[in-house]
Amino acid sequence: xxxxxxxxxxxxxxxxxxxxxxxxxxxxxxxxxxxxxxxxxxxxxxxxxxxxxxxxxxxxxxxxxxxxxxxxxxxxxxxxxxxxxxxxxxxxxxxxxxxxxxxxxxxxxxxxxxxxxxxxxxxxxxxxxxxxxxxxxxxxxxxxxxxxxxxxxxxxxxxxxxxxxxxxxxxxxxxxxxxxxxxxxxxxxxxxxxxxxxxxxxxxxxxxxxxxxxxxxxxxxxxxxxxxxxxxxxxxxxxxxxxxxxxxxxxxxxxxxxxxxxxxxxxxxxxx
Numbered sequence: 001x002x003x004x005x006x007x008x009x010x011x012x013x014x015x016x017x018x019x020x021x022x023x024x025x026x027x028x029x030x031x032x033x034x035x036x037x038x039x040x041x042x043x044x045x046x047x048x049x050x051x052x053x054x055x056x057x058x059x060x061x062x063x064x065x066x067x068x069x070x071x072x073x074x075x076x077x078x079x080x081x082x083x084x085x086x087x088x089x090x091x092x093x094x095x096x097x098x099x100x101x102x103x104x105x106x107x108x109x110x111x112x113x114x115x116x117x118x119x120x121x122x123x124x125x126x127x128x129x130x131x132x133x134x135x136x137x138x139x140x141x142x143x144x145x146x147x148x149x150x151x152x153x154x155x156x157x158x159x160x161x162x163x164x165x166x167x168x169x170x171x172x173x174x175x176x177x178x179x180x181x182x183x184x185x186x187x188x189x190x191x192x193x194x195x196x197x198x199x200x201x202x203x204x205x206x207x208x209x210x211x212x213x214x215x216x217x218x219x220x221x222x223x224x225x226x227x228x229x230x231x232x233x234x235x236x237x238x239x240x241x242x243x244x245x246x247x248x249x250x251x252x253x254x255x256x257x258x259x260x261x262x263x264x265x266x267x268x269x270x271x272x
Contacts, residue, residue, distance in 0.1 A: 010049040010075040017138040022113035032061035032066040036124030036270035039066045042269055043133035043241055045083035045231055046072020050244035061263045064122045083231030100167025104172050106140035117145035128266040133157045137167035143176045150269035152262050154242050155198040162185050164201035173209055180213040187267055190258055192239035194221040223254035
């Protein structure tokens with residue numbers, strides 16, 4: 001993987017931007033790589049250089065990355081104020097349903113259609129998906145699409161007003177659990193122990209809903225990078241982003257081990 005600086009905006013020039021019109025909505029998606037598809041859903045406040053770095057790791061592991069633009073400026077390192085503005089707009093958007101448990105975010109209908117399209121485009125056994133922070137729970141909803149075989153929930157943060165709530169409708173959750181059992185599939189989940197947004201209660205709720213089909217990893221706070229970008233320093237002043245802003249890219253680090261486990265999960269499910 002070519003070296004990209006994480007301290008200035010990323011041009012994303014090794015990705016191909018393509019417009020996808022699905023379910024009556026058009027969104028830009030950044031594509032790169034070859035092989036089975038993996039949908040990389042950005043964390044708040046957008047496709048940062050750290051998110052793009054993770055997408056490149058997925059690409060270089062032998063996959064075609066589909067990275068949809070859902071909010072924020074693609075490739076940008078927003079300052080604390082700009083990032084907060086992106087967060088506020090997303091919070092009031094009906095597309096994301098930031099508040100209130102027990103309902104699936106409308107944007108997941110479009111994302112499931114993207115998964116179907118990605119599978120048709122790339123072939124293979126199916127599609128992988130990882131959601132982070134604001135989009136973390138979306139990877140679970142994507143399991144309603146039969147093409148999705150490898151879902152990863154990284155610090156799933158919605159709903160914001162209920163630490164033990166799940167951002168998915170009860171009937172959708174029941175359908176996902178039935179599918180996991182029927183097809184012998186699992187869901188991976190990651191969080192930091194001291195995360196104040198994705199708290200322990202959410203993983204307890206996921207474990208109660210999915211049983212041993214939910215494989216969770218809770219990393220110690222000491223494993224988090226202590227110098228994340230400005231938005232995180234001001235507004236997320238605790239360990240949060242496991243494979244992006246708080247990842248330490250050094251051998252032996254728990255966050256790097258989490259990244260490697262996720263890539264191995266994608267390989268196991270998608271490179272049959």
